[in-house]
Amino acid sequence: MKFTKGTIEHIAELARLEFTEEEKEELALYMEKIISHLDKLDELDTSYVKATEHIIPLNNVFREDEVENSFDRDEMLKNAPEKGSGCFKVPKILE
């Protein structure tokens, strides 16, 4: 499978990443190489196989709606790169 600069740019946009022209070329090569290995899976017909979403049976777990130990607001803000007035600070998103 051929990876064009356009394909890499599209994936990067979806992943919220950006790359230099050089990195894009390197990534295209990486993807071509690795996908050629992954295509080996086509050898097997799996049309009749059910996909495994979880390896252990997962059931809903319910509990009483009781207040348990939680975190202090300041504690949760401690690692924020920018904060103010007890909030996370983000760039303006509305005009």
Place this chain on the structure above:
Amino acid sequence: MELYDLTVYQLSDLIKSKKLGVAELTKAIIDRIKKIDGNIGSYITVLEEDAIKQSEKIQEKINKGTAKSPLAGIPMALADNICTKGIKTSCASKMLENFTPPYSATVYDKLLSEDTVLMGKLNTGEFSMGDTTGNSYYKPYKNPWNTYRVAGDSNGGGAAAVAAGLAGFALASDMDGSIRRPASFCGVLALKPTYGLVSRYGLIASAPSLEQIGSVTKDVTDCALVLNAIQGYDKRDSTSVNKGYTDYTRALVNDIKGMSIGIPKEYITGEVDPEVKKAVLNSVKILTSLGAECEEFSLPVAEYAASVYYIISSAEASSNLARYDGIKYGYRAKEYKDLLDLYKKSRSEGFGKEVKKRIVLGTFVLSSEYYDKYYKKALKMRTLIIEAFIKAFDKYDVIIAPTVPTTAYKSERKTKEPFNKDYMYTVPANIAGLPGMSIPCGVDKDGLPIGLHLVAKPFGESTLLKLAYTFEQNTNFHKNRARI
């Protein structure tokens, strides 16, 4: 023998009988870290003062007779993707360079309640990715047997530290053999438990459906002691399984008569290093002489395991690492135009090369056009791999193979080839959620350790421990120490 060469239970005996003070031991290990870890690079953070303070507190408890755990006073270390309240947890990434978790992983809480001493946080590949040891944002880590060789990949700081006597034992996560492959390269023992046996709460995951926290120890008795401490249901981890408590030291029995062992042909033919193959087949001979029934069988799905792993792990990583957006925690770019640009710049500057590659691959296999062809296909293959192992375990108690088809390779071997087929040896245990263990079974002509890989059915840890214990009791491989 030096203090740092001793196993956990040997140290524990000395501590309990008051022949060794906990602070004395802690200081000895700190000194050793200072002396040689500059050359090995197994730690990202060393907690000198905290560890000494903690050791003094534990000594008081021991004197009062209130510290009863066999792990009391033992110096240990945790991989830097296991959250430790108030202690930097970086995942070896620039993204989390300044991240100090406000909570602790369940395994750390458990080890604290066993009165262990945390020596520091261990080096890993960034977000435990990559198959070379040069993938940490901070520094590469090296093999204590030969520092020109790699210590193994993704979560190998633990194996390097334990092998070099820089920690009594270590916990790290295993998503593809991440602790078993380094254990094989560094001549120590690693156990990746069954999925759900050990809580993942507080583990900063990359591929949560594959990943388990496991132990790295010098021998199998230590492994059982550590597993006793970290096992158990945790309501804070929705994938935790409630199986009750098992005393794994009861599995330390020197008897494997009648145990049925299968050796998949796919793992001993092909590109296996002849010395590795010889050591593994020699181990089979030993096990047979001890009364096990060993035979070869065919496990064709093994050939596809690495491909399935790349798809699932990258897909999960791309989705899991979406949380690093420069808002709530982690790195934020200094300059940006708007919110979207903030995301892109923070992520592009904060993540390293290998991580970004995996995110790109994961995003691709999850994209609507290719979802069925790759991701869905991998989940179906996952079913086939699970079924093949279930079928094998109808006949065999344990499946054995090499952990890695080579010994530790030279550090300068760069991964030009992005696809590492060697994962096929260790990833089936992650794909199928099975317990997997690597134990030393020999050395090659350069004196580098070789690992024997054991896999059992879900929650078959006792079977693995029994086999490994019997093997240890009748061989001396586990007594080899890296001379550094």
